[in-house]
């Protein structure tokens with residue numbers, strides 16, 4: 001059975017228990033109980049999450065886990081060109097992951113938009129600086145910078161990436177987190193730096209603020225869990 005048969009576009013969710021496919025059965029019982037409790041206390045949301053391991057969608061995966069969201073993983077492997085199949089292009093005509101499909105059947109694409117949706121849909125996770133207009137604007141600023149300047153720099157190779165890392169390092173300065181407190185901006189920034197730091201291959205100490213941000217992110221359980229879960233898919 002192909003992954004699209006398992007995750008048909010726009011079909012109604014059938015179960016709350018699908019996250020189990022991400023992990024070994026015995027190990028997920030506690031998680032399932034947690035998700036059940038969480039969703040009995042609030043409006044039930046079931047999201048479909050289209051992803052390819054270790055790509056841009058890792059940011060969305062981390063945010064899903066930070067939020068304790070119930071979701072159905074829909075692996076869409078770049079290595080098998082599954083992002084370019086007619087079935088997937090019907091979900092995201094841009095042929096990129098991530099994509100999230102909400103309960104209502106609406107498709108949300110682009111890392112920044114998926115992170116924003118999750119942060120607002122799960123306010124208890126505290127990933128969005130609700131109500132402080134300057135903080136909100138700064139999160140948008142960081143995510144625009146990460147998506148365009150930083151991620152875009154990969155097309156220019158190591159030199160362009162190094163330039164973008166230098167800017168990010170200066171912007172971070174002595175802050176622990178991008179806007180001073182942990183938000184979706186940190187998840188986005190981490191994913192791009194993590195993915196492209198081997199390309200730049202700079203000696204430790206070149207980007208001190210970015211490096212400690214990276215280590216701080218790696219210490220978060222949601223980051224570790226997302227990375228571990230994605231190993232299953234190659």
Ligand SMILES: N[C@@H](CCC(=O)N[C@@H](CS)C(=O)NCC(=O)O)C(=O)O
Pocket residue numbers: 055056057078083084095096097098109110111112147
């Ligand atoms: N601007 C997009 C970029 C997403 C992106 O580049 N995704 C890549 C993986 S890192 C992808 O899905 N590529 C598949 C393809 O080009 O076939 C976003 O922020 O979501």
